[in-house]
Amino acid sequence: MTRIDVALAGRSYPIFIESGISAHAGMHIQGPGGDRPQVIVTDETVADLHLEKLRNGLNRAVETIILPPGEATKNWTQLETLVERLLSFGVERGDNIIAFGGGVIGDLTGFAAAILRRGCRFVQVPTTLLAQVDSSVGGKTAINSAAGKNLVGAFHQPSLVLIDPDFLATLPSRHLRAGYAEVVKYGLIGDADFFEWCDAHAAALLAGETDEQTHAIAASCRAKAAVVAADERETADMRALLNLGHTFGHALEAEGAYSDRLLHGEAVASGMALAFRYSARRGLCPAEDAGKVERHLQVHGLSTRIPDFAADPDRLIAHMRQDKKAVSGKVALILARGIGRAFVAHDVDLEDVRSFLSEEIAG
Ligand SMILES: NC(=O)c1ccc[n+]([C@@H]2O[C@H](COP(=O)([O-])OP(=O)(O)OC[C@H]3O[C@@H](n4cnc5c(N)ncnc54)[C@H](O)[C@@H]3O)[C@@H](O)[C@H]2O)c1
Numbered sequence: 001m002t003r004i005d006v007a008l009a010g011r012s013y014p015i016f017i018e019s020g021i022s023a024h025a026g027m028h029i030q031g032p033g034g035d036r037p038q039v040i041v042t043d044e045t046v047a048d049l050h051l052e053k054l055r056n057g058l059n060r061a062v063e064t065i066i067l068p069p070g071e072a073t074k075n076w077t078q079l080e081t082l083v084e085r086l087l088s089f090g091v092e093r094g095d096n097i098i099a100f101g102g103g104v105i106g107d108l109t110g111f112a113a114a115i116l117r118r119g120c121r122f123v124q125v126p127t128t129l130l131a132q133v134d135s136s137v138g139g140k141t142a143i144n145s146a147a148g149k150n151l152v153g154a155f156h157q158p159s160l161v162l163i164d165p166d167f168l169a170t171l172p173s174r175h176l177r178a179g180y181a182e183v184v185k186y187g188l189i190g191d192a193d194f195f196e197w198c199d200a201h202a203a204a205l206l207a208g209e210t211d212e213q214t215h216a217i218a219a220s221c222r223a224k225a226a227v228v229a230a231d232e233r234e235t236a237d238m239r240a241l242l243n244l245g246h247t248f249g250h251a252l253e254a255e256g257a258y259s260d261r262l263l264h265g266e267a268v269a270s271g272m273a274l275a276f277r278y279s280a281r282r283g284l285c286p287a288e289d290a291g292k293v294e295r296h297l298q299v300h301g302l303s304t305r306i307p308d309f310a311a312d313p314d315r316l317i318a319h320m321r322q323d324k325k326a327v328s329g330k331v332a333l334i335l336a337r338g339i340g341r342a343f344v345a346h347d348v349d350l351e352d353v354r355s356f357l358s359e360e361i362a363g
């Protein structure tokens with residue numbers, strides 16, 4: 001079993017990663033025993049596929065709350081329903097609330113735990129690759145508002161993250177690939193050796209090989225844990241680096257109305273390729289590295305281009321301006337000096353980005 005600690009003053013917590021670990025989840029999920037309530041929050045899809053396995057792995061009784069799958073579940077109505085149901089089970093601060101699902105369930109349950117009785121314990125048992133390598137670690141929780149995605153939330157760290165790569169066996173391959181974009185992101189940000197590892201092993205990982213998946217999850221969690229420990233609330237540049245590809249990506253997602261047209265990880269893949277090509281265009285990064293990034297993503301089934309439905313540079317710039325709170329036409333963007341050498345470029349001129357996007361679209 002791999003153990004990675006997220007080192008935070010007074011609130012450190014472990015991430016356990018092992019194929020099959022959910023079969024003995026109860027050994028790892030601590031908290032009050034006896035007849036204190038313990039609640040699993042999940043969605044219908046995950047419940048149908050895997051709930052029985054997790055229930056069997058917990059060594060005592062558990063209540064279950066099953067929500068509809070999909071991004072729309074991260075809303076005020078579901079939050080209210082969830083909080084009221086948790087209260088009806090008599091959940092108190094030290095009891096275990098177990099978020100069992102992808103990033104949607106993790107974000108919603110984490111936020112419910114953050115506000116319930118001013119903060120309850122919660123455990124993440126992520127079941128998508130994206131959630132296993134990114135959203136379950138780091139304590140960002142949120143729901144969406146009519147004004148935009150993730151606008152209402154809190155920093156609330158879990159007390160434990162339990163990752164069983166076996167759950168990925170049922171994940172649709174499109175979601176597996178989208179989650180993989182966040183894996184290779186860690187290599188592109190700060191670890192050229194890990195990028196090389198990805199180049200050699202991504203095919204096996206995407207084909208469902210557990211060893212490769214476990215290795216990639218551990219490397220990703222290690223990288224994210226280090227960043228979160230150094231900059232929990234994104235006050236320095238450190239945690240911002242995790243947003244490589246995300247400013248471009250969010251603009252693409254917004255144009256796709258955050259629908260299945262473009263999954264988050266798919267948008268991030270295009271966004272990372274754009275960040276590298278823009279860096280190369282500015283003479284910051286060797287064109288060879290930008291080419292390598294692009295080829296790697298393409299080979300593994302991820303698009304590196306601006307999709308047709310988003311082919312309007314003015315609209316993309318408008319999203320970027322909003323996303324990044326531009327000050328006098330300048331924004332901070334994550335760019336790269338090469339593979340494994342991302343940095344925060346302050347004062348990027350949006351007019352220059354606009355002409356870059358126009359060229360990309362004309363392509
Ligand atoms: N908190 C953070 O730091 C953070 C970081 C990145 C993303 N996010 C959030 O994460 C969300 C996206 O997460 P996601 O991609 O996991 O989406 P998701 O939770 O919607 O899961 C994707 C789909 O896969 C299904 N599913 C989950 N596990 C499965 C399994 N093992 N087998 C088969 N199907 C399975 C789900 O039911 C859902 O339909 C977004 O809301 C995003 O904002 C949060």
Ligand SMILES: [Zn+2]
Nearest residue numbers: 182246264268
């Ligand atoms: Zn992301």
